[in-house]
Amino acid sequence: MSSRTAKLALFLPAFLLIGCLPLSLAADEARPAVVVIDLNMMIHHVSADYVVRGIRHANEIHADAVLLELNTPGGVQNSMREIIEAILQSKVPVITYVAPRGGSAASAGFFILEAGDLAIMAPGTNTGAAHPVVLGGPNLGKVMEEKIENDAAAYIRSIAQKRGRNAQLAEDAVRKSASYSDKEALDGHLIDAIESTPSDIFAKFDGKTIRRSDDSATTMHLANASEEIYRMSRVESFFAWVADPNIAFILGAIGLACIYIEFTHPGMIAPGVVGAIAVVLALYAFNLLPINYTGVVLILLGLGLFALEAKLTSHGVLGAGGILALVLGALILVKSPWPEARIRLLTALSVAIPLGVITIVLMRYAIAAKLRKAVTGEEGMTGAVGVAQTDLAPEGHILVHGELWAARAAQKIPKGARVRVREVDGLTLLVEPVAESR
Numbered sequence: 001m002s003s004r005t006a007k008l009a010l011f012l013p014a015f016l017l018i019g020c021l022p023l024s025l026a027a028d029e030a031r032p033a034v035v036v037i038d039l040n041m042m043i044h045h046v047s048a049d050y051v052v053r054g055i056r057h058a059n060e061i062h063a064d065a066v067l068l069e070l071n072t073p074g075g076v077q078n079s080m081r082e083i084i085e086a087i088l089q090s091k092v093p094v095i096t097y098v099a100p101r102g103g104s105a106a107s108a109g110f111f112i113l114e115a116g117d118l119a120i121m122a123p124g125t126n127t128g129a130a131h132p133v134v135l136g137g138p139n140l141g142k143v144m145e146e147k148i149e150n151d152a153a154a155y156i157r158s159i160a161q162k163r164g165r166n167a168q169l170a171e172d173a174v175r176k177s178a179s180y181s182d183k184e185a186l187d188g189h190l191i192d193a194i195e196s197t198p199s200d201i202f203a204k205f206d207g208k209t210i211r212r213s214d215d216s217a218t219t220m221h222l223a224n225a226s227e228e229i230y231r232m233s234r235v236e237s238f239f240a241w242v243a244d245p246n247i248a249f250i251l252g253a254i255g256l257a258c259i260y261i262e263f264t265h266p267g268m269i270a271p272g273v274v275g276a277i278a279v280v281l282a283l284y285a286f287n288l289l290p291i292n293y294t295g296v297v298l299i300l301l302g303l304g305l306f307a308l309e310a311k312l313t314s315h316g317v318l319g320a321g322g323i324l325a326l327v328l329g330a331l332i333l334v335k336s337p338w339p340e341a342r343i344r345l346l347t348a349l350s351v352a353i354p355l356g357v358i359t360i361v362l363m364r365y366a367i368a369a370k371l372r373k374a375v376t377g378e379e380g381m382t383g384a385v386g387v388a389q390t391d392l393a394p395e396g397h398i399l400v401h402g403e404l405w406a407a408r409a410a411q412k413i414p415k416g417a418r419v420r421v422r423e424v425d426g427l428t429l430l431v432e433p434v435a436e437s438r
Helices: 001-029 045-060 077-089 110-113 141-164 167-175 184-188 200-206 232-242 247-262 270-284 293-311 317-331 343-371 377-380
Strands: 033-039 065-070 094-098 104-106 119-121 126-128 179-181 210-211 215-220 225-230 385-388 395-400 403-409 418-425 428-431
Touching: 033 045, 033 317, 045 065, 045 077, 045 225, 045 232, 065 110, 077 110, 094 104, 094 110, 094 343, 104 110, 110 119, 110 126, 110 141, 119 184, 119 200, 126 184, 141 167, 167 179, 179 215, 200 428, 232 247, 232 270, 247 270, 247 343, 293 343, 317 343, 317 395, 377 428, 385 403, 395 428, 403 418
Parallel strands: 033 065, 033 225, 065 094, 094 119, 104 126, 403 428
Antiparallel strands: 126 179, 210 215, 385 395, 385 418, 395 403, 418 428
16 A cells, blocks of 8 residues: 555545534534423513513524423413414414423413414323403402403404314313313313423424414424523513512511511611512512402401500410411412412411511510600609709709709708709709608
8 A cells, every 4th residue: 555545544534524524513503493481480471571582582593483381370361462462473383382290271371372383281281270360459340250251252262263273162261260181182172282292292293284373384393303491581580489479478478577677666777678678579479469358358457466466465365366367368368279379378377477476576565665664865854863962052963863963953952862853954953852751
């Protein structure tokens, strides 16, 4: 073998490797891209902004699909409609997927599930119970409630019909609060498939043609798709955390306790600032939740019983009643059939008991301080007994409360005699002799 041939043989593997690199890179670039959005929380304006921005991002990078993973007890209707509008207007197909096992897409989540170009559920999940619940406010009356229900029923019918799904079963979820398991939803033609993982979804629907909301046809290219996780910003994550009813209840309790400490101990500043911020955050969260005003009344009753316990001698009966009222009020505060959207018993107990103890103890101290006779200032000096340090003829000095004061008497008082303060005249005490007991 010539030296030239030997050199070619030596460098041939390197040439082949370099030649294959562009092909490999091209293959990676050709992989379908799927943007994954995780809606694992209540539906409110924070989560809606996150989902809408994620869908917009998928359109900007020309992704092949959006996978919107749902595990939600529902939420605010206006925010739900913002998400659905973004799904229907998206040029990129949106796959709505209820996951993981044991998860659910309830209430507003059911509407979003049905709005997807493909609606899929993981095994062991459920959906439905989409009867509208009015957030906060008093009872609107039967006529207004019927109007809201009819509007929601018409909305879900239009979504189901547009997607070619079972409009009657979808409407039953609204009017009858019907819930469906994954199998019932598939058999009732409310969803397109039951799949355990996103990879299973991509494999099943790769090459399938779907009809979009504008009646155009799109062929899905999902084989070996790469997943881009679209995450919330830290600020959004914080406000989404605050919107949890359990966190909101804890913040509200902390806020009330801190504000009360500020009122009973004026000038501390820090408790007042912390309390105000905590209360504002709690009100922000409760504004997003369907509030039961009976729960609000029970919570206020509990706080009132704490105040009475501090003033009256009930041997703990009023305090125990306050804790019970506070716990019951917390448990029914949020009107939702789904446990995930309500305040848990453990949270209610862990807040009610410490709050009751702190409120009662601080209030007792405040009441005792108010009733205690003043020992400083003009009120504290009047009636105080001291000792003449010089002859008062009629002026001199006396020692009272460990301090030396200028004093004046209406009669001569010898040094060492005990005197009582009758009045304070600027920096001079008007005194009288104390009759010595025999």
